[in-house]
Amino acid sequence: MRSVLTLALIASPALAQDFSEGSEASEWGLFGEAKARFEARVVDALCDLAGYCTAVCGAGRQMALIRIEDGVMVMPLKNAQPVFSGAAADLAPYCGAEVEVDGLLIENPEIGATNVFQVQRIRRLSETEWAETDRFTEIWSEENPGAAGEGPWFRNDPRIAAEIETGGWLGIGPDQEDAFVRDWLGVE
Template sequence: MRRMFPALALAASLAAPAAAQDFSAGSEANEWGLWGEQKARFEAEVVDPICVLSGQCDDACAPGRQSALLRSADDALIMPLKNNQPIFTGAAADLAPYCGQTVEVDGLMIENPENGATHVYQVQRIRALPDGEWTPTNRFTDEWAKANPEAAGDGPWFRRDPRIRAEIAAEGYLGLGVAEEEAFLKDWLGIE
């Protein structure tokens, strides 16, 4: 039914009073001290959000696509925007192997409607149901290194990422454009 009526799944997701439900029971998530965070452990289907929201499912779960969690308890569409690594990386690499499967996840839910954050999730560990082993969500840097062998070296991955370096070369570090950035640095900071 979820695939047949993506608009209903979206409506259920938006209408679900997530803040009123408590998914903290049994959670072993590490708290980060974020505004609006709550420990949250729940069962969900790992889905392709474009497929769920638009019904366009031809490329569902294709490499490079984002993943979402369709929570079993209330059909809320949860966006796992971060994994468990201390660097700010997404959870797509950790969720991709489970696409189309029912899993249990444990992590931190961010609910801060005043600032537009609702159903935002940091997944810290995941397991396939019914009896999979818990796996930490820390695959991003290994997956990135495999996909970018030419960028091996010291320092943080993002300083060596070819896509980021190309964007900086085209738009500057501030995203203003190279010429505009040079003028800004000269005018504001005296850097030539």
């Protein structure tokens, strides 16, 4: 039995490690969440994974964290804001730098979620002060000055409106969507 446990720990080192020490992250009550604080290098995910790099590191791209302790790529898909926005705007200024991050690590093998991270704070290893990860709405407002309106940001985002116009709400095209909804709801 002991050798089976040892083999399991070697086969999945990320699952065997606890990164909660020193974390001051706010818990959200998400299934599979655990507080996590670790050091990492911030990378442009597309550049790191596929070699598709741009002149400016991470500009407008999905960011990733390469954990220094074990070399595991962690995907920071959420920042600290409750507006369901990503973390790219908060991580881009750190692209290429070694940082310490604090947040919630999500592990849920049943749905295939592993090393998914909600970053709440970040700082360069050379710094003592933490930066909160709450830049998304400010940056979005600056980039979309005429998009203010009622409701959450995504209801007013011109990129999202253009996608809905082209692909419909379901992403299958307005004509196909209309036929699907009529058939699904039994509407003539």
